[in-house]
Amino acid sequence: AQSVTQLDSHVSVSEGTPVLLRCNYSSSYSPSLFWYVQHPNKGLQLLLKYTSAATLVKGINGFEAEFKKSETSFHLTKPSAHMSDAAEYFCVVSDTARGFYNQGGKLIFGQGTELSVKP
Amino acid sequence: EPEVTQTPSHQVTQMGQEVILRCVPISNHLYFYWYRQILGQKVEFLVSFYNNEISEKSEIFDDQFSVERPDGSNFTLKIRSTKLEDSAMYFCASSETGAGRYFGAGTRLSVL
Numbered sequence: 001a002q003s004v005t006q007l008d009s010h011v012s013v014s015e016g017t018p019v020l021l022r023c024n025y026s027s028s029y030s031p032s033l034f035w036y037v038q039h040p041n042k043g044l045q046l047l048l049k050y051t052s053a054a055t056l057v058k059g060i061n062g063f064e065a066e067f068k069k070s071e072t073s074f075h076l077t078k079p080s081a082h083m084s085d086a087a088e089y090f091c092v093v094s095d096t097a098r099g100f101y102n103q104g105g106k107l108i109f110g111q112g113t114e115l116s117v118k119p
Numbered sequence: 120e121p122e123v124t125q126t127p128s129h130q131v132t133q134m135g136q137e138v139i140l141r142c143v144p145i146s147n148h149l150y151f152y153w154y155r156q157i158l159g160q161k162v163e164f165l166v167s168f169y170n171n172e173i174s175e176k177s178e179i180f181d182d183q184f185s186v187e188r189p190d191g192s193n194f195t196l197k198i199r200s201t202k203l204e205d206s207a208m209y210f211c212a213s214s215e216t217g218a219g220r221y222f223g224a225g226t227r228l229s230v231l
Contacts, residue, residue: 043224044162
């Protein structure tokens with residue numbers, strides 16, 4: 001069965017310093033992986049997705065993630081944090097046993113990582 | 120930018136009462152979903168809906184739950200007889216092709 005583990009429940013960085021949010025996945029298949037962000041009182045917004053194309057995926061707002069099959073990891077990074085990046089971040093894998101992501105298969109969420117950005 | 124709208128933002132109900140959570144998906148989308156997040160736990164899949172029928176449901180989605188698309192624009196989740204453990208944030212999502220899920224801001228359900 002597919003699963004994701006987010007290794008940190010809370011990360012705190014200073015504005016202008018790099019961000020690293022860690023995620024490990026477990027999948028019997030070639031996974032589709034995503035990062036979603038949730039700002040307070042807002043919906044879950046897709047940051048980026050990996051679907052077996054380039055292993056380095058660029059997303060919105062300067063975020064990127066690298067798929068590393070040997071390490072079963074999909075860590076999210078950003079070179080320089082901004083105050084507006086403070087939010088909850090979710091690493092997500094699609095249920096490829098049920099069907100491919102593009103066919104409406106369910107998403108399996110990690111526990112979430114709360115990112116705080118200090119001025 | 121189009122968005123998924125959920126109402127109400129917070130619903131308080133008594134145990135045993137019926138509740139209906141409402142969602143307005145993005146207008147040209149064909150796939151619809153409900154997820155929930157109990158406080159302190161992971162976001163969990165409940166159900167997916169396509170072509171006017173349930174395409175997949177989780178073990179959480181028992182006979183107390185039902186979904187409906189009553190008028191071609193709304194997508195509702197009904198809980199017939201709420202339990203304390205139904206207290207959670209409920210997220211609606213939609214997608215055009217099955218890819219690129221767009222999520223709403225959620226409805227916080229509090230069962231007293």
